[in-house]
Amino acid sequence: MATELLMPALSxxxxxxxxxxxxVKEGDTVSSGDILAEIETDKATMEFEAVDEGTIGKILVDEGTEGVKxxxxxxxxLEEGEDASAADNVSSESSQAAEEPEEKPSAPAAAKPEAEAPTELMVDSSPDWPEGTEMVKSTVREALRDAMAEEMRNDENVFLMGEEVAEYQGAYKVSQGLLDEFGDKRVIDTPITEHGFTGIGVGAAFGGLRPIVEFMTFNFAMQAIDQIINSAAKTLYMSGGQMGAPIVFRGANGAAARVGAQHSHDYAAWYSQVPGLKVAMPYSxxxxxxxxxxxxxxxxxVVFLENEILYGRSFEVPxxxxxxxxxxxxxxxxxGEDVTLVSFGIGMQYALEAAExxxxxxxxxxxxxxxxxxPMDTASVIKSVMKTNRCVTVEEGFPVCSIGSYISSVLMQEAFDSLDAPVITCTGKDVPMPYAANLEKHALITTDEVIEAVKKVTYR
Amino acid sequence: MAARKTTRKSSAKSNVSKDELLTYYKDMLLIRRFEEKAGQLYGMGLIGGFCHLYIGQEAVVVGLEAAAKEGDKRITSYRDHGHMLACGMDPKGVMAELTGREDGYSKGKGGSMHMFSKEKHFYGGHGIVGAQVPLGAGLAFSDRYRGNDNVTFTYFGDGAANQGQVYETFNMAALWKLPVVFVIENNQYAMGTAQARSTSTEDIHTRGVPFGIPGEIVDGMDVLAVKAAGEKAVAHCRAGEGPYILEVKTYRYRGHSMSDPAKYRTREEVQKMREERDPIERVRTMLLDGKHATEDDLKAVDKEIKEVVNASAEFAKESPEPALDELWTDIYAETAPQEA
Incomplete structure (x- = not known):
């Protein structure tokens, strides 16, 4: 049966x-892989190969023709045994098959709103622990260690890997004692090779384990960010739900003290932009x-952003x-009644001090x-702003496309009528972190700046 | 096809059974016909985006799959159709993913470069050059952690062999004795850059030496040679000796992707390879010379394969596009799917 050769899409x-x-010319015999023609695409001149064997019965479009759709x-x-007359009797099958694939799905009208309309705010304001629970003092460092130890006792598939996590007991002593309790099979010192060990961690998660990958600081995770985003965050979606990466990437994030531009970056906004990742940034x-x-x-x-300055801070833990x-x-x-301060991580210390x-x-x-x-609990922010009518956000990260900018846009879109003043986003300054003590202090957000912002939105 | 001559004497070992040869022939032919069909559907606009065909490299995956056992894992780059077919994934599901339809392996959300199969232990399908190398070592890590004797085949190309993460991985895989076979599919061109213009080392497997990882060169146009090397590598890994590198010298007949004008090599070079080294022709000759099959037998096999491929194309055209709701699913899991 004679078949039509169609102008191919080559890019x-x-x-x-x-x-x-x-x-080739009419009457030539061709077999799969033979070059039939040269076609100029929008990018380059491409060779067009035969897929099936047969004889060229008829050339329908002359060489040199431009704009061939x-x-x-x-x-x-023509197939074996057919003569040229068959060329006029072409099966229309191929041309039908070549019709545009069924109509394209129309683009979704708009991104799915994360929070529903303010009238249906779903706010969970239940307490984190039952009233009357005994509380004990603990540093953030101990709390993190205890969390890992408890989960490692619960589930054999949980293990910790990273630089200096085992014998050194953690560069910031977060993994203190874990090697003794769990052994070197489950508490693993890696070489200084973030890209590689992050990929190995993600692969182990694909294989069904539950890795905790510690970055000495998140600054070094930039070497590994491809594995975090392209491999860990996107695989569930790309596989249609068949594979995923149950993994925690944790470590110190943001500015410590006097460590300069390359060791002081706050990645809160970066990772929060990525669907497929979860991001936590605790304060207490x-x-x-x-x-x-x-x-x-x-x-x-999960990207779990800790802070070196908070490691030694003590809080009550149930x-x-x-x-x-x-x-x-x-x-x-x-x-409070007059203004909503929204923060997270170490930003909370400025927010709480300012409130005081x-x-x-x-x-x-x-x-x-x-x-x-x-996920971000914007419903709780909206609910609060409906009461206070004013909002100031507080974070140490850079100002452009910050977490505060996102909150500000959510409030504008979903609580516009509740706002009596523009939202002010208090952030770190738009500069690489300087080393000099006075400049560093100035580069970060300060409590005074938060207070000033609050006075502005409350018109005091 | 009949006009093609095989100038090289086949490396037929007398102990290769007819069934074995016929299986390799079928498996390789399935990949080739499938890829030709994919190229055709691409030309018709039914497949979009990037599409990297495996034509010419068929003996690599077919030979290595012959050395694998149930439980072994495999992971590769974006040139992944051959790997999926060789490990037993359904051509219909693969083709339907290529056309972006709901019956594709990833429900149409992954495409040519991103398919997975929990059932066949196929872990993708990765689009960032070299990223699958540490991932593969991580899969091997999970098996070592559990204390079983499974092996992970981690495939990457000569281009990926220049990525830093490959050597970070070599170091840890050797240090921790991970059961991983690193398969360098050396098709001699990293997209359009010939190996000699991009790579300081002539034999890439020697880069394992400083890490203490043994390796060897394998003729990737000879399925039996690939299988034999695969068995050796796998035995090394299963014995707890750590990783092994197979540098499989192969050749891709088509461009890097569908939109590659292939000006970096001559038409004669490609033609010579097809005529003299073709892995499928080689087995075909062995089958005929060894009187294991007649021309008619093989014609019947060709027909059977063509039918399978045509059925996959029909299926892929008829399967509906994914429902719009699918846009919003599989972003977060309630339970880790591979643990279920």
Whole structure:
């Protein structure tokens, strides 16, 4: 049966092309792989190969013809035993098959809104632990260690890998004692090779283990960010739900003290942009513990952003056998009437300090700790702003496309009528971190700047 | 096809059974016909984006799959159709993924470069050159952690062999004795750059030496040679001796992707390879010379394969596009799917 040869699409964007040259003539025998013609696409001149064997019965489009649309019949191929007259009797099968694939699905109208309309705010304001629970003092460092130890006792597939996590007991002593309890099969010192060991961690997660990958600091994770984003975050989607990466990437994030531009980057906004990742950035020891336990159990990749300055800070932690904090649930640290301060991670220390000082001036600030940035509990922020009508966000990261910018846009779109003043986003300055002590202090957000912003939005 | 001559004497070992040869012939032919069909559907606009064909390299995956056992894992780059067919994934599901339809392995959300199969232990399908190398070592890590004797085949090209993460992985794989076979599919061109213009080492497997990883060159146009080398490598890994490198010298007949004008090599070079070294012709000659099959027998096999491929194309055309709701699924899991 004679079949039509169609003008091929030879690049992802080609719609038409020039039939530059025929390399065969009518009557030639061709077999699979033979070059039939040269076709100029929008990018280059390409060779067009035969797929089936047969004889060129008729050339329908002369060489040199420009603007030949993709899928236009350009020649007829005859099968063994057919004569040229068959070329006029071409089966229309191939040309039908060549019709445009069924109509393209129309683009989705708009991105799915994350938070529903303010009237249907779903806010979970249940307490994190039952009233009357015994509380114990713990540093953030100890809380993180306890979280890992508890989860490693619970699940044999959980293991920790990273630089200096085992024999050195952790560069910041977060993994202290874990090697002794769990041995070197489950607490693994890696060479200084972030890209490689992150990929190995993600592969181990594909294989069904539950790795915790520690970055000495998240600055070094930039060497590995391809594995975090392209391999860990996207595989569930790319596989249609068949594979995923249950893995935690954790370590110190943001500015420490006097360590200069390359060791002070806050990645909160970067990772929060990526669908498929979850992002936590705790402030208190209780949240560090409860969120890290949830992160280790989560079947998805979690970026867990800690802070070196907070490691040594002590907080009350509930004494419970299995204390977890769910993702996507903000915590109200302080209730107030006049303004909502929204923060997370170390930003909370400025927010809480500012609220304390503002109270002395008679301004009542409500302080919301997001705790997790993806998913983000914007409903709690909206609910608070509906009460206070004003909002200031506080973070140490850079100002452009910050977490605060996102909150500001959510409020504008979903709580516009509740706002009595523009949202002010307090952030670090738009400069690489300097080394000099005075410049560094100035480069970060300060409590005074938060107070000033609050006075601006409250028109004081 | 009949006009092609095989100038090289086949390396037929007398102990290769007829069934074995016929299986390799079928498996390789399936890949070739499937890829030709994929190229055709691409030309018709039914497959979009990037599409990297495996034509010419068929003996590599077919030979190595012959050395694998149940439980072994495999992972590769974006030139992945051959690997999926060779490990037993359904041509219909692969083709339907190429056309972006709901019956594709990834429900149409992955495409040519991103397919997976939990059932066949196929872990993708990765689009960032070299990224699958540490991932493969990580899969091997999971088996070593569990204490079983499974092996992971980690495939990458001569181009990927210049990525830093490959050597980070070599170091840890050797240090931790991970059961991983690194298969360098050396088709001699990293996209359009010939190996000599991109790679300081002539034999890439020697880059394992400083890490203490043994390796060897394998004739990737000879399925039996690939299988034999694969068995040796796998035995090394299963014995707990750590990783092994196979540098399989092969050749891709088609461009890097569908939109490659292939000006970096001559038409004669490609033609010579096809005529003198073709891995399928080689087995065909062995089957005929060894009187294991007649021309008619092989014609019947060709027909059978063509039918399978045509059925996969029909299936892939008829399968509906994914429902729009699919846009919003599989972003986050409730439970880790591979643990279920």
């Amino acid at each position: 992802p964007t080609m719609e038409e092309g020039t039939l530059a040259k025929w390399l 993709v899928n236009t019949p350009i020649a007829v191929i 020891a209780a949240d560090a513990k409860g969120l890290l336990k949830s992160a280790i159990r989560d079947p998805n990749p 004494k419970l056998d299995d204390f977890t904090v769910p993702f996507g649930k903000a915590k109200i640290w302080r209730e 000082k503002l109270a002395e001036d008679g301004i009542s600030a409500e302080v919301v700790d997001l705790r997790t940035l993806r």
